[in-house]
Amino acid sequence: MAADLERLRQEICRREEELSELKQRLADMEKKSVEDASDGTEPKTIHNGNQKLTNDQIGRYSRQLILPELGVKGQVKLLSSKVLIVGAGGLGCPAAIYLAAAGVGKIGIVDYDEVEISNLHRQILHTEHRVGVSKAESVAISCRNLNSSLNFITHKVQLSSDNAMSIIRDYDIVLDATDNVATRYLLNDACVLAGKPLVSGSALRFEGQLTVYNHKGGPCYRCLYPKPPPPETVTNCSDGGVLGVVPGIIGCYQALEAIKIAADIGTPLNQRLMLFDAIDCTTRTIKLRGRQVLCPVCGDNPSMTQLIDYEQFCGARATDKDQEKKVLPASSRMTAKEYQTLLENGIEHVLLDVRLPVEMEICHLPHPALNIPINTVKKDPSALVEQIKRQLASSGIPLDTSPVVVVCRRGNDSQLAVQLLHDSNLNIRDIRGGLHAWARDVDSLFPVY
Numbered sequence: 001m002a003a004d005l006e007r008l009r010q011e012i013c014r015r016e017e018e019l020s021e022l023k024q025r026l027a028d029m030e031k032k033s034v035e036d037a038s039d040g041t042e043p044k045t046i047h048n049g050n051q052k053l054t055n056d057q058i059g060r061y062s063r064q065l066i067l068p069e070l071g072v073k074g075q076v077k078l079l080s081s082k083v084l085i086v087g088a089g090g091l092g093c094p095a096a097i098y099l100a101a102a103g104v105g106k107i108g109i110v111d112y113d114e115v116e117i118s119n120l121h122r123q124i125l126h127t128e129h130r131v132g133v134s135k136a137e138s139v140a141i142s143c144r145n146l147n148s149s150l151n152f153i154t155h156k157v158q159l160s161s162d163n164a165m166s167i168i169r170d171y172d173i174v175l176d177a178t179d180n181v182a183t184r185y186l187l188n189d190a191c192v193l194a195g196k197p198l199v200s201g202s203a204l205r206f207e208g209q210l211t212v213y214n215h216k217g218g219p220c221y222r223c224l225y226p227k228p229p230p231p232e233t234v235t236n237c238s239d240g241g242v243l244g245v246v247p248g249i250i251g252c253y254q255a256l257e258a259i260k261i262a263a264d265i266g267t268p269l270n271q272r273l274m275l276f277d278a279i280d281c282t283t284r285t286i287k288l289r290g291r292q293v294l295c296p297v298c299g300d301n302p303s304m305t306q307l308i309d310y311e312q313f314c315g316a317r318a319t320d321k322d323q324e325k326k327v328l329p330a331s332s333r334m335t336a337k338e339y340q341t342l343l344e345n346g347i348e349h350v351l352l353d354v355r356l357p358v359e360m361e362i363c364h365l366p367h368p369a370l371n372i373p374i375n376t377v378k379k380d381p382s383a384l385v386e387q388i389k390r391q392l393a394s395s396g397i398p399l400d401t402s403p404v405v406v407v408c409r410r411g412n413d414s415q416l417a418v419q420l421l422h423d424s425n426l427n428i429r430d431i432r433g434g435l436h437a438w439a440r441d442v443d444s445l446f447p448v449y
């Protein structure tokens with residue numbers, strides 16, 4: 001049954017990709033036939049008196065063509081503009097579809113990742129049956145369905161110092177729709193070096209931000225943030241959460257800014273930062289400081305003339321594996337399977353879950369747990385030790401031998417908790433890999449978030 005479902009899913013994906021290719025071929029042929037017709041005796045102007053737009057284009061873009069600010073001139077600019085979207089996620093999806101709808105002639109999409117089920121609540125161009133498909137490809141397919149007359153280029157790679165300049169070179173405007181500090185600096189420096197405006201967006205929880213860097217003499221990202229933040233202070237959607245519509249709104253704003261720049265209309269958001277708060281439904285725009293003459297990349301005497309190692313520059317976040325190596329000795333840890341054995345043998349213990357209560361509501365291990373979030377543990381570890389000792393005593397469990405088992409989502413915060421409680425004389429260990437390991441190694445039906 002599961003194999004049949006998977007086969008069907010793959011078949012849908014295959015056919016959808018085929019359909020998308022056919023649409024692209026059809027669009028190319030239609031374009032060619034218009035060019036051929038206007039090549040010889042038959043003038044392009046014969047039907048609509050307009051040398052610049054075809055009848056199809058006039059029909060499709062009519063509602064924006066009649067805007068005096070845009071008009072035929074602006075639409076022609078859009079059709080000949082080239083916009084690169086880096087990141088085909090929560091910001092990139094809405095940005096891409098509005099750029100395609102507006103008729104931006106060439107749209108590049110960079111993403112190395114594949115669609116996951118947890119992306120679908122906000123990355124609205126992907127679909128259920130495209131789980132496992134390249135995100136860049138998925139965005140191109142959805143955009144082509146909307147407007148097959150445009151040119152969509154997929155770059156299924158991680159943007160890095162090695163490839164950024166050669167990818168960016170072919171575009172006029174770049175959108176930063178990514179989610180990490182290293183790529184922000186990389187994109188900033190690459191855009192300054194290549195002389196391209198950078199429309200930057202971000203969204204987390206209920207808040208979003210938007211600005212345009214390196215445009216019309218305004219500052220670049222480095223002018224405002226010369227040094228990267230300490231890695232441990234950076235939170236992403238996977239850890240902090242995000243309401244899907246928030247990146248949706250910011251991604252739309254990114255498309256809007258790109259359209260304004262491409263069509264040369266309105267006032268771009270350079271040297272200003274827009275702050276959006278979904279909880280109160282407020283937006284605020286604040287003035288930013290201008291370009292810094294001492295900026296190492298866009299200043300008067302730039303010391304940076306090529307891209308650097310951005311992971312190193314930002315002191316990239318330690319991976320789960322690094323953290324495992326760095327933090328606890330093996331004797332202070334147990335595997336998910338070892339915890340399963342402990343449960344099956346009915347060994348008395350205290351289970352300490354250091355996630356937020358809201359996460360406990362999503363799922364929890366099949367044993368009553370003391371739920372103390374890691375931030376509370378950090379504030380007063382000794383109070384927690386007293387609480388655990390009281391619980392052990394009231395259950396008549398021997399204090400020094402009975403295990404205290406700490407769990408979290410992926411096994412990082414639990415290690416921190418064990419460290420904080422290390423001097424307590426408790427027999428304390430954490431579950432390596434947390435609930436993710438439990439779902440992977442013990443209970444395949446346990447939910448993963």
Ligand SMILES: Nc1ncnc2c1ncn2[C@@H]1O[C@H](COP(=O)(O)OP(=O)(O)OP(=O)(O)O)[C@@H](O)[C@H]1O
Nearest residue numbers: 087088089090110111112113158159178179183238
């Ligand atoms: N250097 C990079 N090159 C290409 N794509 C990148 C780069 N850095 C980030 N991205 C992409 O940017 C997108 C950002 O999307 P988003 O912020 O919605 O988060 P996500 O990584 O998809 O989701 P989650 O954090 O929930 O797993 C991701 O698809 C990610 O793969």
